[in-house]
Amino acid sequence: KAGVTQTPRYLIKTRGQQVTLSCSPISGHRSVSWYQQTPGQGLQFLFEYFSETQRNKGNFPGRFSGRQFSNSRSEMNVSTLELGDSALYLCASSPDRAGTQYFGPGTRLLVL
Amino acid sequence: GQNIDQPTEMTATEGAIVQINCTYQTSGFNGLFWYQQHAGEAPTFLSYNVLDGLEEKGRFSSFLSRSKGYSYLLLKELQMKDSASYLCAVLNSGGYQKVTFGIGTKLQVIP
Numbered sequence: 001k002a003g004v005t006q007t008p009r010y011l012i013k014t015r016g017q018q019v020t021l022s023c024s025p026i027s028g029h030r031s032v033s034w035y036q037q038t039p040g041q042g043l044q045f046l047f048e049y050f051s052e053t054q055r056n057k058g059n060f061p062g063r064f065s066g067r068q069f070s071n072s073r074s075e076m077n078v079s080t081l082e083l084g085d086s087a088l089y090l091c092a093s094s095p096d097r098a099g100t101q102y103f104g105p106g107t108r109l110l111v112l
Numbered sequence: 113g114q115n116i117d118q119p120t121e122m123t124a125t126e127g128a129i130v131q132i133n134c135t136y137q138t139s140g141f142n143g144l145f146w147y148q149q150h151a152g153e154a155p156t157f158l159s160y161n162v163l164d165g166l167e168e169k170g171r172f173s174s175f176l177s178r179s180k181g182y183s184y185l186l187l188k189e190l191q192m193k194d195s196a197s198y199l200c201a202v203l204n205s206g207g208y209q210k211v212t213f214g215i216g217t218k219l220q221v222i223p
Contacts (some may be wrong), residue, residue, distance in 0.1 A: 090154060101157070
């Protein structure tokens, strides 16, 4: 099976812009989680989607949003970008609600 | 809330054994994961413990004590390629996929 894919892999934006990141989970996996990873904070949970419904949300401002499509593909959007949003954004999929997560390669976002 | 503690850095010698500890405090617990993350790469799954005791998988073993809120990852016969960050992560109870990660332990294996 193909692994989790994320696009784009690298992105440079300026403050105030918005960005959309995409994640395609492993075929058959219905749960998709998003994480932000920075050197100082480690992996921070953003949200989790299961069957197109957001089941959990981390402690991030409303500028961070996401959605999941019927084919389990997921997108996350960050509006009004801030310098502090520069990070590696990782998507992880799992076959069920509480299973092992398989991570994609991530999207490295740089906000200037 | 969730609180996960693990050492930020460790150094060990090739061929040796190293133990990476993780302690956690959580309002609900449904299992503990260990992931390996090489620099610039995505985390990859190593182990999952939900019951107390030791799980062995080749050179890697993981231990869990739920009553103590404690886990460790044991790496034997260290190889240079084991240099990576090791992430401890707790799965919340409740059936939803909310995993809280520790900040990770950066392990450097030296010759």
